[in-house]
Amino acid sequence: EPEVTQTPSHQVTQMGQEVILRCVPISNHLYFYWYRQILGQKVEFLVSFYNNEISEKSEIFDDQFSVERPDGSNFTLKIRSTKLEDSAMYFCASRRRSRSGANVLTFGAGSRLTVL
Amino acid sequence: GQQVMQIPQYQHVQEGEDFTTYCNSSTTLSNIQWYKQRPGGHPVFLIQLVKSGEVKKQKRLTFQFGEAKKNSSLHITATQTTDVGTYFCAGHRDNQGGKLIFGQGTELSVKP
Known part of the structure; x- marks a missing residue:
């Protein structure tokens, strides 16, 4: 069965560092999303992406966040200053x-980000 | 903004007992979906309901969508230890690829 793959599975970073989380969506899918889940809490919408542009974003998705689909297969989430x-x-x-x-929606297995 | 509320937050049952989680949206939904997240896992799609008053069954799971398309429920008959996890409802306002808003989830634990 087709999968959404995410890398890395776990990233530990220092506060203030930039982080890029990578995703390879299912190949014939056209809508892409990032969600986040703080430990023990609900799944929160961050951003949706269609036709090479952001279609909707939440109030969480502020200027420190950006998304990109650089090469037609990867879909990345960048956090500029964690x-x-x-x-x-x-x-x-x-x-x-x-x-x-x-x-x-088909979800990937997730990337756990730990900011120290 | 749109909110999806889910109760209860936690439910502990003895194996064999029934379980129900309820979901309410502040706005009318075009459809509602249910996902299951095992501990340490990711949300996995269970089912989607689209029509007002719709009822769907998957083995021991029964899903309902309210007449006003603002509430939904998931009922599990005779729970098993494999049912353990967090059950999330999630709603779309439209069919245009817009955001899926998740409820807070109900964490189910089943004591053998």
């Missing part, structure tokens, strides 16, 4: 273009 509160599991998800009503 803060302690950025420590979380970051999930990438994708979905294919589909008929109305079939909006199922």
Whole structure:
């Protein structure tokens, strides 16, 4: 079964450092998402991406965050200057273009970010 | 903004007992989805409900979507230890690829 793959599985970084989390969505999917989950809490929407641009972003997704699809397969989330509160599991998800009503997201296994 | 509320936050049951989690949205949804997240894992899609009043079953799991398309429930009959995990409802306002908003989740533990 096709998978969304994410790297790294775990990243430890110092506060203030830049981090890039990478995702390879399912190949025929056209919509891409980043979500994050602070330990023990709910899954929070960060950003959605379609047709090479951000289609929607949450209030969490401020200027320190950016996304990119540099080469047609990878989908990256960059955090420019990490803060302690950025420590979380970051999930990438994708979905294919589909008929109305079939909006199922496939999630990757996640990248755990620990900011010290 | 749109909020999706889910209760209870935790549920501890004895194996064989039933379990229900409830989900309410502050706005009408175009569809609602349910995901299961095992401890240390990622959300895995279970089912999507689209029609008002829709009921779907997957073995021991029964999913309902309210008539007003603002609430939903997941009921598990005769829980097993393999049912352990956090169950999230998640809603879309539209069908245009917009964000999926998750509820807080209900963490189910099952005592053998």
